Amino acid sequence: xxxxxxxxxxxxxxxxxxxxxxxxxxxxxxxxxxxxxxxxxxxxxxxxxxxxxxxxxxxxxxxxxxxxxxxxxxxxxxxxxxxxxxxxxxxxxxxxxxxxxxxxxxxxxxxxxxxxxxxxxxxxxxxxxxxxxxxxxxxxxxxxxxxxxxxxxxx
Numbered sequence: 001x002x003x004x005x006x007x008x009x010x011x012x013x014x015x016x017x018x019x020x021x022x023x024x025x026x027x028x029x030x031x032x033x034x035x036x037x038x039x040x041x042x043x044x045x046x047x048x049x050x051x052x053x054x055x056x057x058x059x060x061x062x063x064x065x066x067x068x069x070x071x072x073x074x075x076x077x078x079x080x081x082x083x084x085x086x087x088x089x090x091x092x093x094x095x096x097x098x099x100x101x102x103x104x105x106x107x108x109x110x111x112x113x114x115x116x117x118x119x120x121x122x123x124x125x126x127x128x129x130x131x132x133x134x135x136x137x138x139x140x141x142x143x144x145x146x147x148x149x150x151x152x153x154x155x
Contacts, residue, residue, distance in 0.1 A: 010055075010074050013039060017048040018074075019084045021058060027065035076142070088139035095132035102128055 010018055020036035021028045028036070033045035049066045052058040059069040077084045102125040109117050 010072075013037060013044070014048045014051055015074065015084075017045060018052055018057060021049075021052070021066060022068055022071060022079075022084070023082045025068075025082055027061055027063070027067045029065045033066075086139045086142035088135050088142060090139075092132055092135035092139050095128055095135060099125065099128045099132050 016037040017033050017039070020033060024032065024036065028049075030042040030046040030049060033039065033049055034042045037045065037048070039045045039048075049058060053060055053066065057068070057070050057072060058066040060066055071079065073079075074084060076087055078087055078090065079085075102121070106117055106121070106125065109115050
């Protein structure tokens, strides 16, 4: 199935099961999917695993377990190895770096040159800190929402 269509279908528990299968890196049964995605029952996990198979992202082997067939992009997320990371976390790291540089410039100004920084630079630093905090909060919220239980170790 096309990646765009699969991307629209990957949300909620289906995304959580998919991330669990990718993270595990070996065949996953319904009980593994239940534990790894923190679902209520094996039948719920089975339904999501079948949905992922219908989307062409997983395939079922001769033992009834599911393996990764295609690793696809997920809207708002980036794959870092076998881990799905919200894109917002990368934005927060960018602002964290900018904030660190601005603080260093302010400290050098106070300590080294005894000059008072321009009010616009202080305003810029405050805005950078606010942006960093917002992206960090939203990114960690999304990361907790879709993180497989026990890091995907469902043995």
